[in-house]
Structure formats: structure tokens, C-alpha cells
Amino acid sequence: MNSIHMTPIEERSAAIGEIPAVLLPTLGQRYSQRATRLRQLAQGHPMTDYLLFVAQVADAQQRLLDHTPLPLALVDALAGRVGATKAPLAWASLPRAAYWQDVLHALGEQLDHPTLQGLCALDEAALERAADALLAGQFSEVDSGQALFLWAALSLYFTQLAAHLPAIGSAGVGEQRQHCPVCTAAPVASVILTGAQAGLRYLQCGLCESRWHMVRLKCSNCEETGKLDYWSLHTHETAIKAESCDECHSYLKVFYPEHDRELELVADDLASIALDAEVERQGFDRSGVSPFLFPG
Numbered sequence: 001m002n003s004i005h006m007t008p009i010e011e012r013s014a015a016i017g018e019i020p021a022v023l024l025p026t027l028g029q030r031y032s033q034r035a036t037r038l039r040q041l042a043q044g045h046p047m048t049d050y051l052l053f054v055a056q057v058a059d060a061q062q063r064l065l066d067h068t069p070l071p072l073a074l075v076d077a078l079a080g081r082v083g084a085t086k087a088p089l090a091w092a093s094l095p096r097a098a099y100w101q102d103v104l105h106a107l108g109e110q111l112d113h114p115t116l117q118g119l120c121a122l123d124e125a126a127l128e129r130a131a132d133a134l135l136a137g138q139f140s141e142v143d144s145g146q147a148l149f150l151w152a153a154l155s156l157y158f159t160q161l162a163a164h165l166p167a168i169g170s171a172g173v174g175e176q177r178q179h180c181p182v183c184t185a186a187p188v189a190s191v192i193l194t195g196a197q198a199g200l201r202y203l204q205c206g207l208c209e210s211r212w213h214m215v216r217l218k219c220s221n222c223e224e225t226g227k228l229d230y231w232s233l234h235t236h237e238t239a240i241k242a243e244s245c246d247e248c249h250s251y252l253k254v255f256y257p258e259h260d261r262e263l264e265l266v267a268d269d270l271a272s273i274a275l276d277a278e279v280e281r282q283g284f285d286r287s288g289v290s291p292f293l294f295p296g
Helices: 029-042 048-067 072-080 099-110 115-118 124-135 142-163 265-271 274-283
Strands: 004-008 169-170 185-193 203-206 211-213 228-231 240-245 250-255
Touching: 004 211, 029 048, 048 099, 048 211, 048 265, 072 211, 099 115, 099 142, 115 250, 124 142, 142 228, 169 211, 228 265, 240 274, 250 265, 250 274
Parallel strands: 185 250
Antiparallel strands: 004 169, 185 203, 203 211, 228 240, 240 250
8 A cells, every 4th residue: 555645735734844745736738848848859750750649639638628627516526535545536446527538529529530539439338448447557458549549538637636636645654656646547757856856756647647756766666675777778867767676677767857857757758668668678567657658
């Protein structure tokens, strides 16, 4: 069980100098910034067309965030989730509102893609079954092309829920921080922060995009120390490395904004797939999830 618990904000406030256990996502121009970074990374990239396509998906997410945000009734209901479960938005126990399917159909109206149109033609029950399988990591049960659009809708839904969550993270005894303390999903990567939290490592959720603290020099999957290696395709001071563990034979990327201020985790994770390929050739399996590159 995760040692970070979400508690109502009014019950406590962070003490001066305390390391924030959880950084809930902010909305704003999140998706437009991602789209901009994807287009920047697409220049001269072997995956130019795909990066530009994902940028279009991110643009559509931003338009939906701006014009069809989470209904206020769903925002108001969030207070009842805090304290009821240790992960207030745990995907396996959270009754999903119809909003996420509305978002999916709205994506279908904005993006003229045959796979997405076929997905939107499914009935509500079939979409819920596909979402359950995808969130459970049963990727063989979901078409990989459909998975991208399903996740785009689900993530927009969960990220808004997390951003409005009236809660604060509280770090308890122990670790067990492999999964998001907000929604229990797997991380997309970890990041070594700059600024007020300079030098601290946070994992970023691949679903709700919350970040939670985990100490460095410890495997983000099995939490063992002493058997970690760091891989990169460039110099020692690179902005992207893969942290592998010889104990559990897994890896997860680590991002260093101090070496590249333009980094955007989801975009740069996708664009650095060559690093994934090299580390997997060494016998390591990815412990996290890439929102735009599902197996298959």
C-alpha cells in the first residue's frame, strides 16, 4: 500500500521546509505546451509524422479543456472522495462519469481519423470495457490504435479531477510508491526538479499527471538500492537518462530540466523512444506507461 495518503486540505498544511509529497497537476495551457514541444521535437526526427499527429491530439485536448471543461457537479463531488480511500481517484474503484465518453466523442468530431471514428461507433458498455482493460494494463485486449484515443480522453478526465482535488499529500512511514497515490496508475517517467524543489525526484503519473516524491538512488519499481545503472544516448550531462535496476530488471526514464528547460515529460518521453529500444536490448522492461506508445 502506498505510503503517501491524500488528506483534506483543511486538516493540515505543509510545514516550512517540508518536502511536498504530492504535486497535483495544473491545467492552464498544459496540452498546448505539449503540442508545441512535440512540433519542436518533430523537426528532423525519424518519427516526424507521428509526433506531429500526437501534437494534433494534444491540441484537441486543449480545446476541450478550454471549451468543455469538467462539469462543476463533478468538481463539487470530489470532496467526498478524499479520506474515503487512500487513493481518492483510484481508477478501479472510481465510478467513471459519462464526461469521459463525451470527451472521446468530442475528439472524434475534431480529429478525422478512421480508428477514432470506429471507436466512437462503439456503444457505452463496450467503451467502458475497453477503458477497464486499458487501465488494468491488459493491452492485448485493446487495439493499440484505439488505446491512444481512449487514453487521451481518460487522461483529460482524470487530470482535471486531480487538478481540482481538495487534498494534500501526506507521507507516512515506509515507501511502496510505485504507483500514483492519487489514481493508482503507473508513472510515465520521473523528473529531477529545479527551483523550489531543486534536486528532488518526483514520479509523474501517466494518467492523472500528478507527481509524487520518491527519493533518488532507489529503484522506482522495486525500491532496491545499489543495483542501479543510468543509460543515455548522448553525453553524461544529457537531459534524458534511463534508470535500470539489476534486481527487478526494469527501467524508467529520468528527466533533468536543468539541462533542457524546454523538456515536457510526455512529449520528450515519446520522442526518446530510441533510448527505450537500446535499454530493452540490454534485457530491461519498462515499468511505466507511455501515453502515446502502447504495446502493439
